[in-house]
Amino acid sequence: MTVTATSVDQSDQARPESATASRGARLLRFVPAAAAALSGVLLYVSFPPRTLWWLALPAFAIFGWVLRGRSWKAGLGLGYLFGLGFLLPLLVWTGVEVGPAPWIALVAIEAVFVALVGAGVAAVSKLPAWPLWAAAVWIAGEAVRARVPFRGFPWGKIAFGQADGVFLPLAALGGTPVLGFAVVLCGFGLYEVVRLVLDGRRTRAVRRSAAALALLSVAVPVVGAVAARPLVSDKAENGTTTVALIQGNVPRLGLDFNAQRRAVLDYHARETLRLAARVKAGEVARPDLVLWPENSSDIDPFANADARAVIDGAAKAIGAPISVGGVVERDGKWYNEQILWDQVKGPVDTYDKRQIQPFGEYLPLRSFIGAINKNWTSMVRQGFSRGTKPGVFAMANAKVGLVTCYEAAFDWAVRDTVTDGAQIISVPSNNATFDRSEMTYQQLAMSRVRAVEHSRTVTVPVTSGVSAIILPDGRITQKTGMFVADFLVQKVPLRSSQTPATTLGILPEIALVLVAAGGLGWAIGAGVRGRRARGV
Structure with a gap:
């Protein structure tokens, strides 16, 4: 009897230890x-x-x-x-x-x-x-x-x-x-x-x-x-140019800012006129060129005389060419377009965004998505068409490569502006849709990497922020806050040499x-x- 009792005691003691070990093994998995x-x-x-x-x-x-x-x-x-x-x-x-x-x-x-x-x-x-x-x-x-x-x-x-x-x-x-x-x-x-x-x-x-x-x-x-x-160098190779970035801001956050298209255009014109007044007063250096962001004129200035007059007045007031972000209809197709607006001649050149954003600027699988939720298809009623050529604007004494917003994430879209002659790069963007999220900072970091990758000054004019000027060594020298009207003016280096990254592609x-x-x-x-x- 004694032996049997001892065996039972040992068995009872072993069971909890075995169960604990088994649970531990399961957790380790x-x-x-x-x-x-x-x-x-x-x-x-x-x-x-x-x-x-x-x-x-x-x-x-x-x-x-x-x-x-x-x-x-x-x-x-x-x-x-x-x-x-x-x-x-x-x-x-x-x-x-x-x-x-x-x-x-x-x-x-x-x-x-x-x-x-x-x-x-x-x-x-x-x-x-x-x-x-x-x-x-x-x-x-x-x-x-x-x-x-x-x-x-x-x-x-x-x-x-x-x-x-x-x-x-x-x-x-x-x-x-x-x-x-x-x-x-x-x-x-x-x-x-x-x-x-x-x-x-x-x-x-x-x-x-x-x-x-x-x-x-x-x-x-x-x-x-x-x-x-x-x-990595920020030395000027082809002189310098004084660039101005205009951040006009938007009436309100979110997708419905698009309903206030005329207000957005007026805000950017107003901020340009404010800069012109500061220049006239001798408080700010006169810019050689002015950069507006993507969607700064969602009213087609080629089809609407009032929008054309607003932009023309802003260009004449500042006395410099402006790169305007517009939404343009041509031959029944819509384009997310940058327009080079000369202060004397008016619109003289354009660049159509080539890497357009799926589910934002066009809707793939429309019928399938509509079957899931009709509200999603209504957000992108009219898709944009793609551009076919890199954009390099001759603005004053500089050649400015255009990389519109989402395109900054794509290696090829940035590189071919440089191989096409760009001495500085502009990344006009519109982040108002994304509220105060981290998106704008992630995109700004991309532009800093691109500045070093191609040894070019990169400017980032944004409708609602953060707008910034980035030197070829990746340093941000000026930036705005978010959802404020502001402008940035700075003399920046012009460069034409190519880095190994640019050459090798x-x-x-x-x-x-x-x-x-x-x-x-x-x-x-x-x-x-x-x-x-x-x-x-």
């Missing part, structure tokens, strides 16, 4: 999923308006820890969670005025691309020098996301979170692909260094080649950024995509050989 989502959130926090660019490194270090050594199927799911953690907060502004459904749908689709990247990173993570292959896979994913669907959505490129970072000079070397690659490589390399150190403490044996490659993954991007600094991106393809091919081949060997 959720750790990779939680870490993937939280590292995505950490990556979001590294983006503007915050200046915590360096958080991208631990974000990718944790993502590397989550994915390394796992199957591609696990990588697919973990990558999707990482994408949700990153993109849900980053793109929340897309639902500011239209509700959460389009925002969630956009994120759900864009996170699929990140999921595929996760699968690819998991596959190459078993290779030697895996951070190199994994970083290239990430950039390949960005390259695809920037092109499909509906001509792409590159918002959230890693490069766009690095406007305040030490890696920024790499934009001048190889554009956004090289800048993003360096950040991701450094992040994955950081995890690999930590992993090898911990393994070394346990086993007291670390291969020198593995340690050297891990250290190089961290060191090469940093050294490369330092070496690229001479490519798409070639660095193609090279990194080929590296990614090579790594994936190696990983797939190694997996097939391994399965065959196990079968034998």
Whole structure:
């Protein structure tokens, strides 16, 4: 009897310990999923308006820890969670005025691309020098996301979170692909260094080649950024020009500001007249050229004499050419157009926006979307047509490249204004639809990266803010507040030399995509050989 009682006591004591261990094991299974989502959130926090660019490194270090050594199927799911953690907060502004459904749908689709990247990173993570292959896979994913669907959505490129970072000079070397690659490589390399150190403490044996490659993954991007600094310059090569940016503001926030089109035009004319009065009084330098934002005249000045008279009066008062953002109908089609308005001759040149925004400026899948919710189709009743040529306006003594709002996210749309002769770049925008969200700061950061990428002054005139003047080294020298009427005037350098990024164009991106393809091919081949060997 004594033996039996003892056995029962031992069994009763063992059960709670076993149950606790089982619960702990179940909870541990959720750790990779939680870490993937939280590292995505950490990556979001590294983006503007915050200046915590360096958080991208631990974000990718944790993502590397989550994915390394796992199957591609696990990588697919973990990558999707990482994408949700990153993109849900980053793109929340897309639902500011239209509700959460389009925002969630956009994120759900864009996170699929990140999921595929996760699968690819998991596959190459078993290779030697895996951070190199994994970083290239990430950039390949960005390259695809920037092109499909509906001509792409590159918002959230890693490069766009690095406007305040030490890696920024790499934009001048190889554009956004090289800048993003360096950040991701450094992040994955950081995890690999930590992993090898911990393994070394346990086993007291670390291969020198593995340690050297891990250290190089961290060191090469940093050294490369330092070496690229001479490519960044704000010196004038072709003299200077005095530029004025007009921010007229809008009557009210949200989508219904479009109903106040004449008020918006009048606000921008009024702010231009206020600048003209300050110039006449000798309080402000006379500008050589004036830049109005996108949608500053949603009344077609070619078809409406009153709008034409307002713009003409503003140009004559300031005594300088104005680039006016208009909505223009031509041959039954509508265009989001920049109009070069000479103070003597009137309208003399135009640029039609080429990369128009799906679901904002035109509506793909209209019948399908209408079947889901008729209110969504009514928001985009008349879609815009695309322009076909880059826009470079000859304004006073400067050649000004036009990149309208959403186009700033696309590498090609900015580069071909420079290769077409632009000495400065203007990014006229209209962010009034998105309230006081982070969207305007994210877009401003893109313009800072573009300034360094092509070594050009970038001006950002916005209807409601934040308008800014950015020098070729990426520094913001002047900016406005949001939802205030204001103007900025500054003498800026004119430059005509091309950075390696401008000259090379798409070639660095193609090279990194080929590296990614090579790594994936190696990983797939190694997996097939391994399965065959196990079968034998």
